[in-house]
Each structure stands twice: as structure tokens, then as C-alpha cells.
Amino acid sequence: MSSELRKQRTDTGIFRWSVDAFCGRTSCKNQRREKFCESSRRNPAEQPLRAFFGYFLPPRAKSIIARKRKEAHQFINNNTHKEKNMRKIAIYGKGGIGKSTTTSNLSAALALKGYKVMQVGCDPKSDSTKNLMEGKRIPTVLEQLKAKGEALKLEDIVFEGFGGVLCVEAGGPTPGIGCAGRGIISAFEKLAELEAFETYKPDIVIYDVLGDVVCGGFAMPIRGGYAREVFIVSSGEMMALYAASNIAQAIKNFGRRGYARLKGIILNAKNIENEQELVAKAAAEIGTEVVQYVPRSGDIQIAENQGGTVSEFVKDSPMVQVYNELAERVLAMSEDEEE
Numbered sequence: 103m104s105s106e107l108r109k110q111r112t113d114t115g116i117f118r119w120s121v122d123a124f125c126g127r128t129s130c131k132n133q134r135r136e137k138f139c140e141s142s143r144r145n146p147a148e149q150p151l152r153a154f155f156g157y158f159l160p161p162r163a164k165s166i167i168a169r170k171r172k173e174a175h176q177f178i179n180n181n182t183h184k185e186k187n188m189r190k191i192a193i194y195g196k197g198g199i200g201k202s203t204t205t206s207n208l209s210a211a212l213a214l215k216g217y218k219v220m221q222v223g224c225d226p227k228s229d230s231t232k233n234l235m236e237g238k239r240i241p242t243v244l245e246q247l248k249a250k251g252e253a254l255k256l257e258d259i260v261f262e263g264f265g266g267v268l269c270v271e272a273g274g275p276t277p278g279i280g281c282a283g284r285g286i287i288s289a290f291e292k293l294a295e296l297e298a299f300e301t302y303k304p305d306i307v308i309y310d311v312l313g314d315v316v317c318g319g320f321a322m323p324i325r326g327g328y329a330r331e332v333f334i335v336s337s338g339e340m341m342a343l344y345a346a347s348n349i350a351q352a353i354k355n356f357g358r359r360g361y362a363r364l365k366g367i368i369l370n371a372k373n374i375e376n377e378q379e380l381v382a383k384a385a386a387e388i389g390t391e392v393v394q395y396v397p398r399s400g401d402i403q404i405a406e407n408q409g410g411t412v413s414e415f416v417k418d419s420p421m422v423q424v425y426n427e428l429a430e431r432v433l434a435m436s437e438d439e440e441e
């Protein structure tokens with residue numbers, strides 16, 4: 103590397119002297135870093151490895167990455183063709199905002215309309231599908247992987263619940279220990295490897311994803327080509343709207359390379375003042391709209407206490423109609439969808 107002194111003109115017109123050997127090293131590092139960042143943005147399969155090893159990967163990791171990249175591309179290519187008619191929806195939102203409640207009730211409504219639905223819980227809480235499974239938690243993919251290893255079968259991780267909804271829970275580590283997104287990555291890889299979609303042929307797959315955790319695993323549904331459409335559950339609370347805006351930004355960032363689209367906000371009311379106006383305004387600011395207003399209702403708790411959805415336990419509740427409308431909206435949107 104040359105150690106020649108080089109003159110550089112800065113924006114302010116002042117000459118700055120730098121030594122090539124020194125600048126070379128730093129800029130070389132930055133270039134490598136940029137190259138890696140760029141490559142990892144283009145190749146989502148690398149993200150977990152890069153997160154683990156940092157930007158400078160040992161040769162072994164590079165070969166793993168090459169293999170994972172090939173697998174990911176193959177998976178996306180295979181699935182985008184094979185599953186042309188399969189809706190892939192991700193429901194994002196802040197923790198505790200009502201994602202699992204909304205998703206389970208939506209899945210139940212869709213199932214009662216005759217659709218084959220698969221609901222994949224992508225929250226370390228692993229309680230997404232409990233209201234479709236008589237209030238019981240199902241074993242998670244991470245737990246089953248640990249217990250059964252390579253002998254793992256689809257029946258160990260996919261369970262049929264209310265209305266024939268196929269339930270999967272990704273699972274996660276003990277809170278505060280380990281990588282929270284690992285369950286999602288393992289679940290997605292296992293579902294692909296065991297050909298879950300080809301076997302069960304669902305019409306709609308709904309991913310229920312925690313949206314206030316910023317980590318590769320949680321971005322997986324929108325980044326890896328798994329979900330094509332994203333809905334955000336939000337109330338009018340500031341933190342929920344803040345999370346919604348972050349999620350929208352992430353979709354925009356990945357959207358340029360991937361193909362996930364933000365389809366709208368589901369307003370799950372917390373009965374705060376001017377809530378509908380507040381959320382409508384926030385939705386417009388992030389370039390989307392409110393697709394459904396879901397009021398706060400005690401019927402949710404009545405159904406939940408019996409381990410189910412309103413469609414199952416409070417059939418005469420106005421909430422049944424609300425989730426039916428949401429299901430109709432979601433179904434109608436597929437027709438607008440660009441291929």
C-alpha cells in the first residue's frame with residue numbers, strides 16, 4: 103500500500119493532508135463493512151449469521167452463508183410460484199396491543215367462511231393461538247426441536263384448532279436470555295424444510311408478530327419473502343402509534359428489495375379520547391389507512407375466559423360482525439393485489 107502523502111480538497115476549501123497508508127486502511131475497512139452491509143441487505147438469509155459474527159466473517163461462516171443464501175432464494179422462488187394463490191399476511195404491533203386477539207378472531211372468522219387458515223405465532227410469549235386451541239398452549243417449534251431434533255415431524259409443530267385453523271407457535275427463549283428472534287427463524291426454516299404449505303395447502307397464512315422488538319428475527323416475515331401483506335394493530339396510544347410508525351418504516355426499507363406491502367392499520371380501540379381521528383391522522387402520516395375499527399368489548403374477555411374466540415363462544419356478540427367485516431376487508435384486498 104502506498105504511503106505517499108496525498109492532498110485532498112475538502113468542501114470548505116482547506117487542503118487536508120493525509121497518508122494513504124492510514125487512509126487506505128480505514129477506508130478499506132469501511133468499504134468492506136459497506137460491502138457486507140449491502141450484501142446482507144440483499145441476502146436476508148445472512149442476517150442472523152452476520153448478527154452473530156459481526157461484519158467480518160470467518161471463512162467457515164462464509165460457506166454457511168453461501169448455502170443459506172442459496173436455500174433462501176430457492177425457498178422464495180419455489181414458494182412464490184407454488185403458492186401463487188396462498189395469501190401470506192403478517193400482523194404486527196406493539197406488545198399487548200391485541201395482535202393475538204385480533205389474529206385469532208380473524209382466523210376464526212375466515213375459517214368459518216370456509217377458508218383453510220394457518221396461524222403462526224411469532225412472539226416469544228407463545229400464546230398467539232391459545233384461543234383457537236381451547237385456551238391451551240401448544241408446544242412451540244423451538245421446544246419440539248430441542249426435544250425431538252432431526253426426528254421432528256409436521257404433526258409435532260402444527261396443531262388443528264377451532265374451525266380447522268392450523269396453529270403453529272415459533273416459541274422463544276426464557277425472557278432476557280438468548281436471542282428472541284431465534285424461534286421465528288427456526289420455525290420458518292422447519293416449516294419450509296418439512297413442506298408445511300405443500301402438505302396442508304392453506305389458503306391464508308397469518309403471522310402474528312411482535313412489533314416493538316428490533317431484531318432480524320422479528321423482521322423475518324417481511325424480509326424473507328414470507329409475508330406479502332402487512333397489517334399493523336394499533337390503538338390511539340402514543341407508544342402503539344410509535345411502534346406502528348417504526349414497523350411501517352421497516353416495511354418501506356425492506357419493501358424496496360422484498361415484496362411485503364403495508365395494507366393498513368387495524369384500530370383496536372383502547373377508548374382514549376379522539377382515538378379514531380388520532381389513528382386516522384397517524385395512518386395518513388405513514389402513508390396508509392385504517393382498514394377496520396375494532397371496538398373494545400367485554401365479549402372478548404368472556405370468550406377468552408372460556409379459551410376461545412367470539413365466533414366460538416359469544417356468537418350473538420356484535421364483535422362477531424366486526425371480525426367478519428375485517429375478514430371481508432382482508433379478502434377483498436387480495437383482488438386489488440398486484441402480481
Ligand code: ADP
Pocket residue numbers: 195196197198199200201202203204370371396397398399400402403406
Ligand atoms: P398481543 O398479542 O398484542 O400481545 P393480546 O391479543 O394478547 O395482545 O391482547 C392482550 C389483552 O387485551 C387480551 O388478553 C385481551 O383480553 C385484551 N383485548 C385485546 N383486544 C381487545 C378488545 N378489542 N376488547 C377487549 N379486550 C381486548
Ligand code: MG
Pocket residue numbers: 201202203225227229230310
Ligand atoms: Mg400476542
